[in-house]
Each structure stands twice: as structure tokens, then as C-alpha cells.
Amino acid sequence: MGVGKGDRSITAAEISQHNSPTDLWLVVDNIVYDLTHFAPEHPGGTAVLLQHAGRDATPAYTEVHSPSLIKTSLPASSRIGTLDSTSVTENWTKLPAQAPTMSPQKPPAKPPLESLLNAHDFEVAAEASFTPKAWAFVSSAATDCLTKNRNGSVYNDIMLRPRVLRDVADIDLSTTMLGQRIRAPVFCAPTSMGRIFHAEGERELGRGCQRVGVPQCVSTSCSFPLAEVMDAVEEEAGEMVRNGEGGGEGVVPVFFQLYVDKDRRKSEALLKMVRERGVKAVFLTIDAPVIGKREADERVKSDENMKAPMSGAQAKNDKKGGALGRLMGNFIDASMTWDDIVWLRKHTPGLPIVLKGIQTSMDAVKAMEIGVDAIYLTNHGGRSLDTVPATILVLLELQKCCPQVFETMEVFIDGGITRGTDIFKALCLGARAVGIGRGFLFGLNYGKEGIEHFVNILTDELKTTMQMCGITSLDQVHPGLLHTGAVDHLVPGSEEPPYAKWRPRLRISKL
The missing domain is CATH 3.10.120.10 (Cytochrome b5-like heme/steroid binding domain)
Incomplete structure (x- = not known):
């Protein structure tokens, strides 16, 4: 032959x-x-x-x-x-000396992983060692970054009300998320283009999540095909079983975040792959029909060789700048409506559906009425529309205006969570689990060991907070452990503010 x-x-x-x-x-x-x-x-x-x-x-x-x-x-x-x-x-x-390379300059050395004591230390290390484009992409937010900053600062205004003289010797952080047992109420929120932070990108994120027993939500804009991420996850889980590591739960669940393509056939093919590879739920992003203006990211040119394999999007700089989200988000279907949930159900039989991007109690009630399995309170880390409410305020709005949603759906939240106390406050107000995006990417700076260290820091802080507040398991959290008076005035009290029906006629006077 x-x-x-x-x-x-x-x-x-x-x-x-x-x-x-x-x-x-x-x-x-x-x-x-x-x-x-x-x-x-x-x-x-x-x-x-x-x-x-x-x-x-x-x-x-x-x-x-x-x-x-x-x-x-x-x-x-x-x-x-x-x-x-x-x-x-x-x-x-070797390339000829005069020829530029496609690779960015080597970033400076990072501080030792063991020297990082909190989530803020990870951010400082990332700013010092990420490439300029990677840092601009991960740190940027819409226009003046007000919502990004408020996502975190509002947590500081909510006070804890500890109960004392309780037996808190044994603490259980485990819970369920969409019917899947997880080791702590934390998950890796969907993030894009992980390879600009680590050579193994989302594959390494998945390995790290497996090691700490928390879910990963893979983005449509992932820098690897879904199959390659799932291969890495399953290999890591298998190695842990062989080594007698972890909690013995096998493969920790992986979820998938969907941006719907203007060409629905592409999304349908992607959802078929999602089902075949054992993904446990689909998170439909609904708060980004278009991409927000992220000025810090626009100022740094993108590498035009960058391509997202699942969406097929390709980075290509233009006169507006070089923001990765905008350059690679043109495939997203901005015509999506509530009626399209029927289409999504048709192509995800048997999988839970989560609506990612709820920002008002009215839309939370609408989601409940159409029967989705969960809602995800998020404003895209402040990256979509500036001056929308901090997500924890939306959670308070649900408690005030439509508490019934907590009885019929699971509620997730992200945005500005950097401490175990933040996680605790969100859980007390009804969240089943919290998503973290930027923090996981900062941890990815150190590979799967960084992810493990980052999550362990947060769960240690959460455990300490629970003990100090007198509870031993997550089924004991409740709003009475918090005092929210400093922010209650920022929460709407009904579906519409009192001035909503007042529409004065526009008058044009002649001078």
C-alpha cells in the first residue's frame, strides 16, 4: 500500500x-x-x-x-x-530577527500562590501579570463602571446579625444546584476566551472546579470546543477517583451558557452537542442582546487571530476600537423574546433551563409563569448596561415584591462577590448558589492550583461566617440574620414606581 x-x-x-x-x-x-x-x-x-x-x-x-x-x-x-x-x-x-511574532510579551513574574490570602490578592496579582489585552478584557465594564463598582459596594452596606451560644463545631457547606449535589454554594460563572489568561483556558478552569467540587458553566464564547472542555473535566475527575481525592461524587456537573445565534441552526447543532456530552443544564443569556460599551477593552487592540470555536466569532479591530466582546458578539440574535423559550425547550429535552440576566421582579414573575427551572440575577458584571441596580438589590426586590418565586424556582446570583460574607448574605436573601466570573479568571492565572486555592479561601470565609452567625448548614440561612436598612430605600416596592403612570404631555412653547 x-x-x-x-x-x-x-x-x-x-x-x-x-x-x-x-x-x-x-x-x-x-x-x-x-x-x-x-x-x-x-x-x-x-x-x-x-x-x-x-x-x-x-x-x-x-x-x-x-x-x-x-x-x-x-x-x-x-x-x-x-x-x-x-x-x-x-x-x-527560530523566526528571523526582524519578523514580529504572534505571541504577546512575556508577563512579569507573579507572586507565589501561597502568599495570596484573599480574593483581592488574586486581582492584584492578575493586574501585575496579565497581558495588557487580557487585563483590559477582564477588568473592563460598561461606560463609567458604576454598576460594576456598586455590585460589590452594596454588600458592604448590609450588616450581619449574629446569633451566639450555638453548637457550631461541625459545618456542612454542601447543597444542590438544579438537582446536582455540589460541595459548596459556588459556581464558575460563564466567561469568554479563557486562553488569553492561561494556555489551557476553560479546560483548566474545569479541572480546578472538579478539584473543589463546584460546577463550571461553559460559555458559547469559550476558547475551546465543548468536547475538549468535557474531556479535560472527565479526565480530571477520573484521576481524582484513582488517587482517592475529592468527595467521591464523581464528575461534578458542568452547565452550558447559550448565546443564541442569528442562524438558529448553529445554536440547534450546539445544543445537540450539549446533550450528547452530558451537560446538566442550559443557561440562556438574556441581558445582552447587544454588547455593552467597554471602553478600557476598546482602547487595547485585539489579536485578530483569536477565534471562538463554538460560535465561530473572529476578532477583527475596527475604528471603534478592539473590545473582544463587541468584536466577537455580532452573531448574537437580538430578536429573542419570551416566546423563544418554546424553541429552546424543544432543543433541550430533559435539561433544566435557567434564564441568565433577570434584573427586575416583573421579569422574575414572568420567568416563573412560563415555568423555567431557575433564574440567574446578573447584570453581566456591569459589562452590559451601566447604572442598572446592583444584583443584591434585585435579590432584595424579589424578597419584597414576589417572594413566591423562591418557592417555585431556584435563584442564582453573581456580581461583586469577593468574600465569604458576600456569599452568606446572598444565601440569606434566597439565592441557592452564587456565580463568580472575574475571580475564577484571576485564579486561572495560577492554573488549576490557583482555582483550588481561590475557592478554598472563599469557602473557608463562608464557613467562619456561618459559625459566627450560629448556623451549621445552608438550610438554616434566612433574612433575619441580616439588617438591610441602609439599602432598603433603593429597592422598588411594587411593579411600578408611583410616578410610572404619570405621563405629562410634551408642550412646546414659542418664545
């Missing part, structure tokens, strides 16, 4: 001869590709491919792409052989 075109071994010397726009070869993961015909269509432009033409592009490629992307997005005819590793010399692997 003869050797196929894609099976032959090719020397470095032969590869180096194909380095022009009309004859362009390069190597990724020891596979030789002929990109001559693809180069003019490359979303990042031909120039970046020419920088690596005739050479090994693996380090530059893996900086911004999922390992499987090139294998799944190029026709089989582009693969022409494998690299003969015995022919590789040191000079061949």
Missing part, C-alpha cells in the same frame, strides 16, 4: 522552501499544512501567516487558538504530511 499525501514525512529543509504568498507551508503540532489557497481568506490576514511560512508555527498558533481548530476548520487536502523531527535544527525553529 502506498503512502498517502497527508502521511508522508517531510524534512525541515523542504518545508522551509515554501515560504511565499503563492507557496505557503507551515507546521502546527508536527503536521505540515499547505495554506497557499487558504491564506487570502485567513481572518487575521495573510501577513501573519507569512511570518511563519516555511517554519514551525505551533507556539504562535497555540497562543490564540484551540489545538483542534486547524484540524477541524481546514479541508483534509491542506494536510500534506508530518514533520521529520530528526531534520529539525535550532536555526530552523
